[in-house]
Amino acid sequence: MSTSASQGEIVVGLDIGTTKVCAVVGEIAEDGITILGVGSVPCRGLRKGIVSNIDWTVRAIKDAIEAAQTMAGVEIRTVYAGVAGSHIRSQLSDGVAAIAGGEVTRADVERVLEGARAIPVDADRQILHVLPREYIVDIQDGIRDPIGMSGVRLGAKVNLITAATSCVQNVIRCAERCGLVVADVVLEPLASAEAVLSDDEREIGVAVVDIGGGTTDILIYVDGGIAHASVIPAGGNNITNDIAAGLRTPMAEADRLKRLAGCALGRMVADEEDIEVPGVGGQKPRRTPRRVLSDIIEPRVEEIFAVVRKRIEDTGLLEQLSAGVVLTGGAVLLEGTTELAEEILGMPVRIGFPSGVRGITQLVHGPQYATGVGLVKYGAQAIADAHARAAAPAHSMMRMTASATKKFEDERPEDALKSQSKLWEWLKAAF
Ligand SMILES: Nc1ncnc2c1ncn2[C@@H]1O[C@H](COP(=O)(O)OP(=O)(O)OP(=O)(O)O)[C@@H](O)[C@H]1O
Numbered sequence: 142m143s144t145s146a147s148q149g150e151i152v153v154g155l156d157i158g159t160t161k162v163c164a165v166v167g168e169i170a171e172d173g174i175t176i177l178g179v180g181s182v183p184c185r186g187l188r189k190g191i192v193s194n195i196d197w198t199v200r201a202i203k204d205a206i207e208a209a210q211t212m213a214g215v216e217i218r219t220v221y222a223g224v225a226g227s228h229i230r231s232q233l234s235d236g237v238a239a240i241a242g243g244e245v246t247r248a249d250v251e252r253v254l255e256g257a258r259a260i261p262v263d264a265d266r267q268i269l270h271v272l273p274r275e276y277i278v279d280i281q282d283g284i285r286d287p288i289g290m291s292g293v294r295l296g297a298k299v300n301l302i303t304a305a306t307s308c309v310q311n312v313i314r315c316a317e318r319c320g321l322v323v324a325d326v327v328l329e330p331l332a333s334a335e336a337v338l339s340d341d342e343r344e345i346g347v348a349v350v351d352i353g354g355g356t357t358d359i360l361i362y363v364d365g366g367i368a369h370a371s372v373i374p375a376g377g378n379n380i381t382n383d384i385a386a387g388l389r390t391p392m393a394e395a396d397r398l399k400r401l402a403g404c405a406l407g408r409m410v411a412d413e414e415d416i417e418v419p420g421v422g423g424q425k426p427r428r429t430p431r432r433v434l435s436d437i438i439e440p441r442v443e444e445i446f447a448v449v450r451k452r453i454e455d456t457g458l459l460e461q462l463s464a465g466v467v468l469t470g471g472a473v474l475l476e477g478t479t480e481l482a483e484e485i486l487g488m489p490v491r492i493g494f495p496s497g498v499r500g501i502t503q504l505v506h507g508p509q510y511a512t513g514v515g516l517v518k519y520g521a522q523a524i525a526d527a528h529a530r531a532a533a534p535a536h537s538m539m540r541m542t543a544s545a546t547k548k549f550e551d552e553r554p555e556d557a558l559k560s561q562s563k564l565w566e567w568l569k570a571a572f
């Protein structure tokens with residue numbers, strides 16, 4: 142990823158979640174990304190991944206940015222912000238472009254992707270990402286990176302991720318009200334995947350399932366490319382609600398009980414274990430078997446994974462997930478979640494901890510930080526790509542100039558003009 146031009150640059154990921162806002166500050170170093178600071182504060186400004194109260198969200202972003210800024214000792218101006226919610230959709234598209242110089246360049250790839258995004262999208266929606274699944278050079282398909290390949294015709298099959306414009310705008314507005322510039326808005330599971338997946342897993346097929354407070358996000362990789370993305374509007378908060386109602390205890394206590402004593406698999410809980418449940422409205426706390434708590438939790442977690450399985454089945458990709466499922470998000474910290482997921486999904490399941498970064502990693506070592514760390518990695522890659530793009534025109538101009546000069550040396554000026562127009566004729570005929 143790193144180019145010498147991007148070294149020393151600061152990248153900030155801003156994960157605006159249903160339960161917390163988390164700002165992660167990274168510095169692009171020669172040998173990777175160093176985490177310099179983290180600020181994570183509770184936030185009640187979102188419902189199911191969508192901003193529902195701007196003022197509360199702005200307050201939380203300010204606090205998180207301030208904390209991250211103080212820890213990192215840098216001033217934060219620009220952020221890569223996450224977005225989720227059930228308004229997210231993915232759809233297939235493709236594009237074709239002429240390979241200008243007979244060898245695929247970065248500019249050709251950009252043109253073909255530009256073509257792939259030129260499809261009608263509802264007026265109230267916008268394209269968030271154009272994610273290549275494969276490239277086709279002439280008749281050869283299944284190509285991951287076509288740059289440098291020879292041919293005349295470049296095709297691309299992509300997954301377009303679209304989002305409701307108003308939801309994206311609200312994320313940007315909240316950040317801007319804190320004096321921040323949003324460099325890009327990124328699909329949250331894409332960021333989480335960036336933080337926890339290995340290239341091997343993407344290659345042999347894997348699904349990232351991020352279970353946060355308000356949403357469960359799914360992202361499927363097959364043959365190294367993204368094949369599906371969707372968001373289910375349910376998460377850890379639904380479990381907390383059930384506990385609060387089932388045990389008649391305040392929400393904050395229900396969340397505490399879930400974290401400290403909750404278990405997603407009832408058979409993992411011994412019969413004799415019990416817990417103290419605080420009462421509501423001044424009622425006295427009472428002792429209850431821990432099994433009662435897991436009996437409330439298990440059906441809800443089961444339901445979430447049943448919907449996840451159904452979504453994966455509907456894509457027709459279930460059999461292609463040889464690396465199984467990687468779980469991220471705070472809700473997967475619930476004891477027994479991995480075991481229950483393996484039973485329902487019928488494939489290997491592991492918890493994804495952010496990796497591939499250095500610095501104060503102990504502060505982001507948890508599946509709930511996958512999105513924040515992933516946003517930093519995504520931003521670092523975007524900066525490296527921008528530097529490479531800025532360098533590319535000079536390089537391709539040099540190459541074109543060199544080959545054109547060679548041709549012009551061999552021909553008289555009038556012949557050169559003729560051969561240029563012949564080249565155009567030939568290119569037009571080829572398509
Ligand atoms: N140790 C734990 N055991 C069980 N649940 C936990 C634990 N820690 C956090 N959670 C739950 O994880 C959820 C929050 O996860 P996370 O921080 O990933 O959500 P978020 O990013 O704020 O929300 P979303 O991504 O859905 O918008 C909450 O429901 C919380 O109760």
Ligand SMILES: [Mg+2]
Nearest residue numbers: 158159353512
């Ligand atoms: Mg989240």
